[in-house]
Amino acid sequence: MVERTAGAGNFPACRSHFHVFYTAGHRIFFLLQPYRANSVILSYDYSGRLPEHRPVRTNCAKFAEACRNDPPYRHFLHTDLFFSAMLITNDVALLTFVPLTLLLFQNLNQEKYCIWIIVLETAAANLGSMMTPIGNPQNLYLYTTYHLRMTDFFQTMLPTGVVSWIVLLVLSILLPKTPCYKGCTADAPTAIPKKSALVYLLLFLICLLTVFRVIPDWLCLAISVILIFFCNRTLFTQVDYCLLGTFLCFFVFVGNIARIDVIRDFFAQIMLGKVLWISALLSQCISNVPAAVMLSGFTENAKELLLGVNLGGLGTPIASLASLISYQFYSKTQQSHPGKYLAVFSAVNFGILILLLLTGWLQIQNT
Numbered sequence: 001m002v003e004r005t006a007g008a009g010n011f012p013a014c015r016s017h018f019h020v021f022y023t024a025g026h027r028i029f030f031l032l033q034p035y036r037a038n039s040v041i042l043s044y045d046y047s048g049r050l051p052e053h054r055p056v057r058t059n060c061a062k063f064a065e066a067c068r069n070d071p072p073y074r075h076f077l078h079t080d081l082f083f084s085a086m087l088i089t090n091d092v093a094l095l096t097f098v099p100l101t102l103l104l105f106q107n108l109n110q111e112k113y114c115i116w117i118i119v120l121e122t123a124a125a126n127l128g129s130m131m132t133p134i135g136n137p138q139n140l141y142l143y144t145t146y147h148l149r150m151t152d153f154f155q156t157m158l159p160t161g162v163v164s165w166i167v168l169l170v171l172s173i174l175l176p177k178t179p180c181y182k183g184c185t186a187d188a189p190t191a192i193p194k195k196s197a198l199v200y201l202l203l204f205l206i207c208l209l210t211v212f213r214v215i216p217d218w219l220c221l222a223i224s225v226i227l228i229f230f231c232n233r234t235l236f237t238q239v240d241y242c243l244l245g246t247f248l249c250f251f252v253f254v255g256n257i258a259r260i261d262v263i264r265d266f267f268a269q270i271m272l273g274k275v276l277w278i279s280a281l282l283s284q285c286i287s288n289v290p291a292a293v294m295l296s297g298f299t300e301n302a303k304e305l306l307l308g309v310n311l312g313g314l315g316t317p318i319a320s321l322a323s324l325i326s327y328q329f330y331s332k333t334q335q336s337h338p339g340k341y342l343a344v345f346s347a348v349n350f351g352i353l354i355l356l357l358l359t360g361w362l363q364i365q366n367t
Helices: 017-031 038-043 055-066 073-106 109-130 137-145 150-173 194-211 217-237 241-257 261-269 276-287 287-295 302-311 322-333 337-366
Strands: none
Touching: 073 109, 073 322, 109 150, 109 322, 109 337, 137 287, 137 302, 150 302, 150 337, 194 217, 241 287, 261 276, 276 287, 276 302, 276 337, 287 302, 302 337, 322 337
């Protein structure tokens, strides 16, 4: 049984069935992280209203009042979405901020700007998440599969990350500068459960230590299961087990098919020198996480694959499944315009995708 050597990203000549199932299992554990906040969806009833018992409405109203003379969406886009996605994943960032944005713009009576704001928020979450190993599922998968060093990871993603930040900054400047003119009345303060907050913070820190290979993944999984069982066992019923099962089967399929010499050599030859472009293109069709899993079985070029599947998260709505979260929230609101949303989404995403692919290609040529 041949492993990829640490930091080198070498392709394994063969894998036993046991090894395929084991690696699939522990990588599935990493993929659980983006879904740990699925319960956030339950706090939003798809009509633009958050339950009154939540503290979000109070904070939203206060924030809108503070931003009366300055549009608040730049703050959302760059300070919150881009940087928070680096730590809590793009999925969780969008699950948190898109409902908050919809509620905020209802408070401000400015729903007509929602499409542009949500589209840019979605792009910011996807682009910010590519900057860290824990930002999205494909980063976690490739980081563990190729045993990448942190320095290699950041050297690969930092140049395009800086360019993406500048692009988002320019796009946000072009947004309407209409001041917030509708007064908002804050609800009575609602306390955040301190016990739950401390438990989830502890779990988040444990996950970070696991990703950075300080503690073993099995220990992290055991601690997570035990704490969630005693603190909020209903979360186990809210995990998308079908999706996780799909990923597990996909890991096994790719691992087994990569052991066939003819198929491995064929795909390796096609991808030779084209990993960036093929991974970005395939992501448009099957989403970037499955693309990362599939192509990792046929290339040793971890850095180009990492760059390609992350940039490939832009483009079509299914290129990154996180983008569907934003669309789902917006499409369920009153007076939504799904057709216009998809048109704006496609224009913005494909425009950024082309620019960043050229940036990534130049980066590769100079290394």
